[in-house]
Amino acid sequence: MARVLTPRAEDFPRWYQDVIAKAELADNGPVRGTMVIRPTGYALWERMQAEMDARIKATGAQNAYFPLFIPESYLRREAEHVEGFSPELAVVTHGGGKQLDEPVVVRPTSETVIGEFMAKWVQSYRDLPLLLNQWANVVRWELRPRVFLRTSEFLWQEGHTAHATEEDARAYARRILHEAYEDFMVNVLAIPVVVGRKTARERFAGATNTYTLEAMTGDGKALQMGTSHELGQNFARAFEIDFLGASGQRELAWTTSWGVSTRMVGGLIMCHGDDNGLRVPPALAPIQAQVMVVKDDANGEVTSAARKLADALRDAGVRVGVDERVETPFGRRAVDAELKGYPIRLEMGPRDLAAGNVVLVRRVNGSKTPVPLDNVVALVHQALEEDQKALYEQALQFRQSHTAEVATVDEAAEAAATGWARIPWSAVGVEGEAALNARGVTVRCLVREDGTVPDSEDEPGLIAYAARSY
Amino acid sequence: MARVLTPRAEDFPRWYQDVIAKAELADNGPVRGTMVIRPTGYALWERMQAEMDARIKATGAQNAYFPLFIPESYLRREAEHVEGFSPELAVVTHGGGKQLDEPVVVRPTSETVIGEFMAKWVQSYRDLPLLLNQWANVVRWELRPRVFLRTSEFLWQEGHTAHATEEDARAYARRILHEAYEDFMVNVLAIPVVVGRKTARERFAGATNTYTLEAMTGDGKALQMGTSHELGQNFARAFEIDFLGASGQRELAWTTSWGVSTRMVGGLIMCHGDDNGLRVPPALAPIQAQVMVVKDDANGEVTSAARKLADALRDAGVRVGVDERVETPFGRRAVDAELKGYPIRLEMGPRDLAAGNVVLVRRVNGSKTPVPLDNVVALVHQALEEDQKALYEQALQFRQSHTAEVATVDEAAEAAATGWARIPWSAVGVEGEAALNARGVTVRCLVREDGTVPDSEDEPGLIAYAARSY
Numbered sequence: 001m002a003r004v005l006t007p008r009a010e011d012f013p014r015w016y017q018d019v020i021a022k023a024e025l026a027d028n029g030p031v032r033g034t035m036v037i038r039p040t041g042y043a044l045w046e047r048m049q050a051e052m053d054a055r056i057k058a059t060g061a062q063n064a065y066f067p068l069f070i071p072e073s074y075l076r077r078e079a080e081h082v083e084g085f086s087p088e089l090a091v092v093t094h095g096g097g098k099q100l101d102e103p104v105v106v107r108p109t110s111e112t113v114i115g116e117f118m119a120k121w122v123q124s125y126r127d128l129p130l131l132l133n134q135w136a137n138v139v140r141w142e143l144r145p146r147v148f149l150r151t152s153e154f155l156w157q158e159g160h161t162a163h164a165t166e167e168d169a170r171a172y173a174r175r176i177l178h179e180a181y182e183d184f185m186v187n188v189l190a191i192p193v194v195v196g197r198k199t200a201r202e203r204f205a206g207a208t209n210t211y212t213l214e215a216m217t218g219d220g221k222a223l224q225m226g227t228s229h230e231l232g233q234n235f236a237r238a239f240e241i242d243f244l245g246a247s248g249q250r251e252l253a254w255t256t257s258w259g260v261s262t263r264m265v266g267g268l269i270m271c272h273g274d275d276n277g278l279r280v281p282p283a284l285a286p287i288q289a290q291v292m293v294v295k296d297d298a299n300g301e302v303t304s305a306a307r308k309l310a311d312a313l314r315d316a317g318v319r320v321g322v323d324e325r326v327e328t329p330f331g332r333r334a335v336d337a338e339l340k341g342y343p344i345r346l347e348m349g350p351r352d353l354a355a356g357n358v359v360l361v362r363r364v365n366g367s368k369t370p371v372p373l374d375n376v377v378a379l380v381h382q383a384l385e386e387d388q389k390a391l392y393e394q395a396l397q398f399r400q401s402h403t404a405e406v407a408t409v410d411e412a413a414e415a416a417a418t419g420w421a422r423i424p425w426s427a428v429g430v431e432g433e434a435a436l437n438a439r440g441v442t443v444r445c446l447v448r449e450d451g452t453v454p455d456s457e458d459e460p461g462l463i464a465y466a467a468r469s470y
Numbered sequence: 471m472a473r474v475l476t477p478r479a480e481d482f483p484r485w486y487q488d489v490i491a492k493a494e495l496a497d498n499g500p501v502r503g504t505m506v507i508r509p510t511g512y513a514l515w516e517r518m519q520a521e522m523d524a525r526i527k528a529t530g531a532q533n534a535y536f537p538l539f540i541p542e543s544y545l546r547r548e549a550e551h552v553e554g555f556s557p558e559l560a561v562v563t564h565g566g567g568k569q570l571d572e573p574v575v576v577r578p579t580s581e582t583v584i585g586e587f588m589a590k591w592v593q594s595y596r597d598l599p600l601l602l603n604q605w606a607n608v609v610r611w612e613l614r615p616r617v618f619l620r621t622s623e624f625l626w627q628e629g630h631t632a633h634a635t636e637e638d639a640r641a642y643a644r645r646i647l648h649e650a651y652e653d654f655m656v657n658v659l660a661i662p663v664v665v666g667r668k669t670a671r672e673r674f675a676g677a678t679n680t681y682t683l684e685a686m687t688g689d690g691k692a693l694q695m696g697t698s699h700e701l702g703q704n705f706a707r708a709f710e711i712d713f714l715g716a717s718g719q720r721e722l723a724w725t726t727s728w729g730v731s732t733r734m735v736g737g738l739i740m741c742h743g744d745d746n747g748l749r750v751p752p753a754l755a756p757i758q759a760q761v762m763v764v765k766d767d768a769n770g771e772v773t774s775a776a777r778k779l780a781d782a783l784r785d786a787g788v789r790v791g792v793d794e795r796v797e798t799p800f801g802r803r804a805v806d807a808e809l810k811g812y813p814i815r816l817e818m819g820p821r822d823l824a825a826g827n828v829v830l831v832r833r834v835n836g837s838k839t840p841v842p843l844d845n846v847v848a849l850v851h852q853a854l855e856e857d858q859k860a861l862y863e864q865a866l867q868f869r870q871s872h873t874a875e876v877a878t879v880d881e882a883a884e885a886a887a888t889g890w891a892r893i894p895w896s897a898v899g900v901e902g903e904a905a906l907n908a909r910g911v912t913v914r915c916l917v918r919e920d921g922t923v924p925d926s927e928d929e930p931g932l933i934a935y936a937a938r939s940y
Contacts, residue, residue, distance in 0.1 A: 027587065029537035030544070031574050036587055039532035039602070046533060062509035063516060067499035068538075068576075068607055068623050069560075074500070087567050090539075092576065094561040095622075096611030104501050106538075106562065106576070117497065117506055132509070137538055137607065141566030152565075153538050 004335055007275050012219035017147070019269055023278050023339040026147050033145035033152030037262070040340055041148075043286035044265050045155065049135065051188050051284070052157065052260060055180040059172070061131035061159055066113050068137070069104040074112040077238040081111065084205020088140040090152075106139040111206065111231070111257055114160040115239030122253060124244045125164050129172065133159040148266030149223070149470050156261035162241055162253040169230055169254035170209075174453070176258045177211045177228040185225055189264070190281040190392040191215045191271050192399055193225055194465055196445025197454050201433055204257075208232035211453060214444045214465065216399040217270035220419035222444045222467035225267050228258035270470070271395055278341030279363050281391050282384035287321040289313055289380055290342040294330050294349035302353050309346065309358065309376065316377045318384070338363065343387055344380055364390050409435050412466040416441040425462040441466050474805055477745050482689035487617070489739055493748050493809040496617050503615035503622030507732070510810055511618075513756035514735050515625065519605065521658050521754070522627065522730060525650040529642070531601035531629055536583050538607070539574040544582035547708040551581065554675020558610040560622075576609040581676065581701070581727055584630045585709030592723060594714045595634050599642065603629040618736030619693070619940050626731035632711055632723040639700055639724035640679075644923070646728045647681045647698040655695055659734070660751035660862040661685045661741050662869055663695055664935055666915025667924050671903055674727075678702035681923060684914045684935065686869040687740035690889035692914045692937035695737050698728035740940070741865055748811030749833050751861050752854040757791040759783055759850055760812040764800050764819035772823050779816065779828065779846065786847045788854070808833065813857055814850055834860050879905050882936040886911040895932040911936050 005018040020026050025041030028034070037045065053063075069092065075082045090106040093099060107113065114132065122130055135157050142152045159176060163169040177195060185193045198210035207229040215223045233252045236242065241253040272279040282288050291310045296302040303324045310320045321342070323333055337345050345361040347368075352358055357370045360379060364387040371379050402419030406412050409432040412421035416436075425446055428436070433443050444465040448454050454462055475488040490496050495511030498504070507515065523533075539562060545552045560576040563569060577583070584602065592600055605627050612622045629646060633639040647665065655663045668680035677699040685693045703722045706712065711723040742749040752758050761780045766772040773794045780790045791812070793803055807815050815831040817838075822828055827840045830849060834857040841849050872889030876882050879902040882891035886906075895916055898906070903913050914935040918924050924932055 027590075029539070030541050030583065030586065031537060031539040034537035034539055036537065037535040039534050042534045043532070045535075062513075064509050064512045065507040065515075065625065067501060067504035067506065068609070069499070069501040069504055071500050089565075089567075090562050091564040092560050093563045094573075095559075096613060097557050097559075103564075113500065116500065120497075139538065143566060155535065 004339065005275060005277065008218055008273075012217075013146075015273075015275075016266075016269060019273055019277055019339070020147050023341070025265070025269075025278075028147065029153075031152070033142040033150075035147050035151045035153070037155075041265060044268065044280070044284065045262055047284050047286050048264055049157075052180065052184055053135070055184055056133050056157065056159065056176070059131070059175055059179060061133045061161070063134060064132050065134050065136070066110050066117070068107055070107050070110075070113045072103050072105055074116065075105060077112065078206050078234055080234070081206035085109070085140070088142075090139045090141055107136070108138055108140045109257070109259070110134065110136070110138075110158055111160065111235050111255075112239070115235045115241060115255070118160070118162050118253070118255070119239050119241045122162055122241055122243050125246050128162060128164045128243060128253065129168060130162045131159075131172070132161065133157055146266075146470070148269070149263055151262075154262045156259050158259040159257060161256045162236070163255070164243070164245070164251070164253065166232070166254050169256050173209075173211060173228045173230050173256040173258065176256075177213070177453070181213055181226045181228065181258075181260060185213055185215070186392070188281065188283045189268060189271075190283070190388055190395065191225070191267065192392060192396040194445065194447065195453060196447040196465065197457065198227075198445055199433060199443050199457055199464075201430070202443065204229045206231060206234050208234065212445050215267050215271050216395070216402060216420060217267075217470065218273060218398075219270075220402045220467075222420065222465070222469040223263075223267050223270060224444070224469070225264055226258070226260035229256060231255045231257060266470070272391055273341075277339035279391065280341040280343060282343040282388045285341075285343050286319060287342050288319045288384055289344040289346055290321045290323055290337055291346045292330075292333065292337065292348065293322075293324045293326055294347050294352075296324075296326050297350045302348055302350055305353050305373075306348050309348070309373065312377055313380060316381070318377075318380060344383055346376065346380075362387060412436060413439045413441050416466055416468050420444075420465055420467040423464050423466060425457065425464040426460075428464050428466070436466055440468055442469055444469065474809065475745060475747065478688055478743075482687075483616075485743075485745075486736075486739060489743055489747055489809070490617050493811070495735070495739075495748075498617065499623075501622070503612040503620075505617050505621045505623070507625075511735060514738065514750070514754065515732055517754050517756050518734055519627075522650065522654055523605075525654055526603050526627065526629065526646070529601070529645055529649060531603045531631070533604060534602050535604050535606070536580050536587070538577055540577050540580075540583045542573050542575050544586065545575060547582065548676050548704055550704070551676035555579070555610070558612075560609045560611055577606070578608055578610045579727070579729070580604070580606070580608075580628055581630065581705050582709070585705045585711060585725070588630070588632050588723070588725070589709050589711045592632055592711055592713050595716050598632060598634045598713060598723065599638060600632045601629075601642070602631065603627055616736075616940070618739070619733055621732075624732045626729050628727060628729040631726045632706070633725070634713070634715070634721070634723065636702070636724050639726050643679075643681060643698045643700050643726040643728065646726075647683070647923070651683055651696045651698065651728075651730060655683060655685070656862070658751065658753045659738060659741075660753070660858055660865065661695070661737065662862060662866040664915065664917065665923060666917040666935065667927065668697075668915055669903060669913050669927055669934075671900070672913065674699045676701060676704050678704065682915050685737050685741055686865070686872060686890060687737075687940065688743060688868075689740075690872045690937075692890065692935070692939040693733075693737050693740060694914070694939070695734055696728070696730035699726060701725045701727060736940070742861055743811075747809035749861065750811040750813060752813040752858045755811075755813050756789060757812050758789045758854055759814040759816055760791045760793055760807055761816045762793045762800075762803065762807065762818065763796055764817050764822075766796050767820045772818055772820055775823050775843075776818050779818070779843065782847055783850060786851070788847075788850055814853055816846065816850075832857060882906060883909045883911050886936055886938050890914075890935055890937040893934050893936060895927070895934040896930075898934050898936070906936055911938055914939065
């Protein structure tokens with residue numbers, strides 16, 4: 001078989017670009033740093049949206065939509081926020097054929113405009129908590145774009161909430177972190193993320209506390225898969241989100257924000273892909289089983305049987321595709337199916353049909369087994385379940401075998417050449433962190449020894465994860 | 471009861487704004503012409519999206535996503551298109567802290583950028599038809615904005631397809647028109663749209679043929695609810711979308727585009743609303759039945775019973791909400807429920823519960839009937855079905871009684887003061903159309919006498935619908 005992709009070991013970033021191109025996931029857009037998400041890639045994102053949206057709504061949040069255009073002055077109201085985002089802004093200066101009186105920015109994130117409306121809607125403690133989410137595009141001008149991971153425009157959900165107390169805000173930011181994000185990433189994406197707290201240096205612009213979920217990529221780097229922020233009273237102060245408390249006093253609200261984006265598609269590729277292409281976990285896969293007509297006889301009996309099998313699988317709750325393009329060489333179609341990473345292929349030709357069989361091919365381990373047609377639905381269910389677990393286990397084992405326990409900043413920087421380093425935070429500190437940064441390594445997050453998320457970076461006994469990152 | 475809304479008969483546009491504010495559907499955004507869609511309004515849009523998305527996918531189209539930013543030069547490639555959209559463009563001149571070499575426009579629609587990529591992806595007749603759709607925001611600078619109907623930014627779906635022949639493109643544009651749009655508007659929105667062909671004067675910029683669906687608003691005007699366009703080979707020529715035909719010759723493709731937007735939320739309000747607020751058709755309603763605790767005893771028995779009832783309804787496939795805010799006066803909550811237009815309310819207090827009853831209130835006709843708790847699920851299903859039909863019938867009767875059959879342009883202009891005019895197209899023509907326009911009236915569409923959609927405006931015996939419009 002001709003080489004389709006650059007092998008990962010040869011050049012991982014190039015392999016990544018190859019997968020995106022050959023699996024027809026995305027293209028570069030005409031304006032620098034933008035992307036076109038093609039149907040195969042967008043179907044992955046739609047499944048992510050559906051699963052995530054259900055989890056977000058289960059926490060009580062409601063979807064809404066706020067404008068793309070934000071007056072420039074809004075961003076200036078929160079000092080850290082404007083400083084963090086100014087270099088990345090896209091600015092509209094002309095509208096309707098005229099120069100605008102005040103330039104407007106294309107939202108890089110919506111804390112400011114949502115803060116403005118929260119201030120309007122929140123009057124009394126009875127209006128709290130106010131739990132909002134939006135699915136939207138945002139723009140952050142990128143000088144070093146990489147499709148899905150860093151693009152000038154990307155798609156995401158951004159949640160914004162207001163609470164009466166700091167405790168309530170913290171509990172909610174953590175609820176999203178664990179119940180929505182971690183649960184989705186572990187159980188749907190099959191990615192064993194490390195969940196922790198960002199250091200002060202790595203925090204979101206304007207946040208008092210940032211929680212993160214970090215995945216290990218196939219080349220041993222780290223990828224931030226999502227974040228949840230406590231914003232303290234910073235935005236409430238800037239936008240006057242206050243309310244009449246139960247005691248009759250006016251109080252400032254406590255806000256949070258949290259988001260995951262199309263970057264997760266990049267994470268999926270980088271965590272599970274192999275030298276033949278993408279491997280999509282069954283729980284996510286838009287197509288879990290691809291029924292393929294290898295070739296057909298003159299009566300089209302194989303195609304009929306393939307469609308019947310697809311119907312039976314669909315009735316049994318499996319997401320199915322059918323490939324009956326017999327005029328295209330089967331080898332080419334098989335390569336394409338590998339590239340796109342369908343968890344299961346069911347290959348069927350005249351001889352298989354005559355024997356009452358179909359060949360069940362599993363993408364995760366490459367196994368090919370002839371199975372009797374009348375038992376295939378049960379076997380498909382079993383394989384999907386097993387392979388979901390197998391992908392998670394493989395990724396976990398890879399992460400563990402590429403994580404070094406180290407004691408010094410030097411050792412951490414060395415370990416980061418091939419994987420992650422776990423190092424006592426007390427051995428790093430603010431200076432050690434700067435030293436790591438100077439060597440291209442960042443502290444991805446802090447966790448407690450038992451793996452739980454700390455309340456402060458000053459807790460004793462914390463572990464820092466240090467790594468190179470995308 | 472204090473007056474909540476301006477009566478429709480007094481000032482229809484003001485009533486419309488009142489409903490949007492009081493039912494908490496939307497707010498004006500900070501940048502002129504933009505809007506904030508609040509959770510109650512967004513839930514309507516989400517239901518529209520879900521229903522429409524399923525219909526679009528059933529025609530074989532796939533979702534994708536193209537960039538927000540389009541190089542200005544792309545729009546100039548199709549002369550009519552740039553002329554149509556130039557006055558409405560928002561232009562980004564600065565990105566990442568620098569002036570851009572070439573300004574980029576914020577997409578007003580995506581024919582151009584999608585055309586560019588179709589040219590890349592389409593090589594042979596085997597790649598056709600290429601059926602794409604995207605859910606996205608678009609920007610058209612509005613000088614006279616009205617929430618949901620005309621906003622500088624709105625949400626929509628835009629479909630874009632390429633075909634090997636004109637016949638195939640036409641058949642697909644019409645399939646979307648009828649199977650996706652008309653079916654959704656009639657059967658879900660309960661709006662009796664008139665489906666027809668736009669005159670040359672009213673066509674989309676760059677189209678060879680525009681199909682439209684027109685709804686009558688509560689003040690007898692017309693509202694364009696969606697359009698489907700044949701673009702001929704105009705965009706294929708401008709973007710070089712060509713392919714190797716079966717005969718071995720290179721041929722230009724034929725393209726279509728089609729869209730519906732958040733404007734449909736405005737249409738829903740204007741078609742079905744009454745002086746108490748919105749009336750949401752059951753097939754669309756995010757909440758079909760709102761279970762309301764009127765008041766409760768000390769043990770919270772009514773609240774428990776209400777939750778149990780809600781569970782039973784949910785299990786029976788009804789979309790349910792529960793209002794147990796007994797600390798808020800019931801009258802205020804009832805007014806709010808009327809405003810938001812839940813098709814059914816199930817009101818329950820201690821006395822109802824003791825009698826084994828619940829009061830079933832139907833929004834469409836205002837009827838209030840005590841019904842036994844053990845029969846309520848069946849009665850709710852029946853009421854939802856009946857009221858879906860009733861809304862459609864009311865709207866149809868209203869349209870018919872506000873449509874005049876006329877013979878001259880003068881009569882058409884007069885009739886348009888209070889409703890629609892049906893007039894032979896032969897009595898209007900290009901000059902009559904200009905005369906109508908001068909009096910604030912437009913030809914909304916052309917239909918055949920039997921109500922079907924004509925292939926050309928030159929067919930004999932066509933009927934024109936003339937009206938004032940939003």
